Amino acid sequence: MEGFEVVVGIETHVQILTRSKMFCGCGADFAGAEPNTLVCPVCLGLPGALPTPNAAAIAAAVTTGLALGGEIRPRTWFERKNYHYPDLAKGYQISQYEAPLCTGGGLEVVGADGVRRTVGLERLHLEEDTAKLIHAPSETLLDFNRSGVPLMEIVSQPDMRSGDEARAYLEALRQLLRWLGVSTGNMEDGALRADVNISVRRVGETRLGTKIEIKNLNSFAAAKGAIEHEAERLAGMAERGETIVQSTRGWDERTRTTFAQRTKEAADDYRYFPEPDLPPLVLDAGWIEARRAALPALPAARRADLTERWQLSDDEARVLTRDRATADYAVAALVAAGPGASRAVAGWISGPLFALANAEPALGEGWTSKVPPNALAELAALVADGTLTRSVARDVLSEMWSTGRRAAEIAAGGARTQISGSDALGAVVDEVLAAHPKPVADWLGGKESASAFLLGQVMRATGGQANAAVARDVLDKALARRRA
Numbered sequence: 001m002e003g004f005e006v007v008v009g010i011e012t013h014v015q016i017l018t019r020s021k022m023f024c025g026c027g028a029d030f031a032g033a034e035p036n037t038l039v040c041p042v043c044l045g046l047p048g049a050l051p052t053p054n055a056a057a058i059a060a061a062v063t064t065g066l067a068l069g070g071e072i073r074p075r076t077w078f079e080r081k082n083y084h085y086p087d088l089a090k091g092y093q094i095s096q097y098e099a100p101l102c103t104g105g106g107l108e109v110v111g112a113d114g115v116r117r118t119v120g121l122e123r124l125h126l127e128e129d130t131a132k133l134i135h136a137p138s139e140t141l142l143d144f145n146r147s148g149v150p151l152m153e154i155v156s157q158p159d160m161r162s163g164d165e166a167r168a169y170l171e172a173l174r175q176l177l178r179w180l181g182v183s184t185g186n187m188e189d190g191a192l193r194a195d196v197n198i199s200v201r202r203v204g205e206t207r208l209g210t211k212i213e214i215k216n217l218n219s220f221a222a223a224k225g226a227i228e229h230e231a232e233r234l235a236g237m238a239e240r241g242e243t244i245v246q247s248t249r250g251w252d253e254r255t256r257t258t259f260a261q262r263t264k265e266a267a268d269d270y271r272y273f274p275e276p277d278l279p280p281l282v283l284d285a286g287w288i289e290a291r292r293a294a295l296p297a298l299p300a301a302r303r304a305d306l307t308e309r310w311q312l313s314d315d316e317a318r319v320l321t322r323d324r325a326t327a328d329y330a331v332a333a334l335v336a337a338g339p340g341a342s343r344a345v346a347g348w349i350s351g352p353l354f355a356l357a358n359a360e361p362a363l364g365e366g367w368t369s370k371v372p373p374n375a376l377a378e379l380a381a382l383v384a385d386g387t388l389t390r391s392v393a394r395d396v397l398s399e400m401w402s403t404g405r406r407a408a409e410i411a412a413g414g415a416r417t418q419i420s421g422s423d424a425l426g427a428v429v430d431e432v433l434a435a436h437p438k439p440v441a442d443w444l445g446g447k448e449s450a451s452a453f454l455l456g457q458v459m460r461a462t463g464g465q466a467n468a469a470v471a472r473d474v475l476d477k478a479l480a481r482r483r484a
C-alpha cells in the first residue's frame, strides 16, 4: 500500500423493526418461522395484488434520517427497480431512486488513531427485502417469509480511509439503530448487511479510482478484512499498470480473500420508473417536526454530558454509552451518588457490574434492573467511607445481584463489614506475631520487608476484611513494642 490511499464508501441494508412487512400485513418477524408461512398475494408477487405502505416503517426511517442529521424530503415516491432473479417473484423490487426519503447528514466515528471524524451520508431510502434462496446439494429452495420485509438503505459518502475506519462506522451505525429502537442491527441475522465500495489512488491524487463493490459482508470483521485485502490487491494492480474494471466481488471468510462475481450493472439496467400502484409519499411538515422533537438524546450528546457534567474521561464515557439502557443507568447512579463519586461509580459499572451482566447475556438490557442505580450508589458510598473494603464490596455486589438485597443489609447480616477497630485487630495481630516468630525476629534484626509478610497474614486471618491502613498501624505499633 506504500504510496497509495484507499477510499471506502459503504451501503448498508438495515431491516426495520416493524410488526408487518413493507407493503402487506404479513408478519415481518421471520426468524425461526416455518418457510413460506408469512406470505400473501402481495409479497408472493401474484398478479393483481396491490401494495399498501407501512406507516411504522416510514416513521422509523424518518426518525433514523433525522438522528443522522439528514434532510427529510417532504414529497417523495416509490420506484420499481427491475431485474430478474429467482428471489424476486414480481420481477422488480419496490425501492426509491430519484427522490430518496432523506439526503445528507453524517455519522461521527472514532478512528483507530483515536481521532474523531464525521463520515458524510449521501442518502437514506426505503425499500423491500427479497425472498431467501436456500442452496441445497441438488436444488435451490425459495423461502418467501423475508420477501417484502421493510429495509432502509443507508449510503455513505466515500469518506473512509481504512478497514478500521469502516469498522468504526458500522459499529457507530449499529449503536445508533439500536439506540433509536428502529432495528436489531444484528449482522449475524442479516438485519444489518454491508456492501463496501472501494477504490485506491496514489497519495495526493484527488480523482477517485475505479471502484470495486464487495457485497453482503455480514460481520464487522468481514468488512475490515475484505477492505484490507482488496486495497492491497488493487494497489498491486495499479502498481503493475493493470486496468481495474468496475465489478462486484464477494468475500470468502475461509481463505480471507475476495473473488470475482460479476461486472457491475449501471443504474440504466434497472429501468427505474415510479411505482404506478402507489401514490406519491407526502409527509406533513408538522409530523416530521414532531418526530424530530421526540428524538432521544443521542450517543454523542450523552458522551459529552458524561465528560463535561460528570468529569469522566472519553474512554469512560464511551464505555458507559455503549447502549441507551447503560447510559440511562449510569446517569441515574451518578445522580444518586452525587458529585465527587462519579469516577468510583463509573468504575463499579464498567468493571464488576458489566462482568456480572456479561455472565448472563440472556438478560440483555434487563441487567439494569438487577441492581438499581441508587443501590449501586449506596455500595460505592460504603466503600468510600471505609465500611467495606473493595474486595468485600465485590462479593457484596454479587450477592446484591443474585438476591436483590441492599448493600448495607448484606454487610450487617453477613459479618462482611470491614474490621477497622484497633482493639479487634490488636487481638488478630497478637495471634499472627505469636504464630510467626521467625519473621518477627527477622524484622527485629533489621529486615524491614518482613512486616509486609506479617501484614499479609493479618489480612488473611481476617478473610480480607481488615482495614489495611488500620491493620498496618496496629502491626507497626505491636512490633515497635517488641523492640522496646
Ligand SMILES: [Zn+2]
Binding pocket: 021, 024, 025, 026, 038, 039, 040, 041, 042, 043, 044, 148
Ligand atoms: Zn404478504
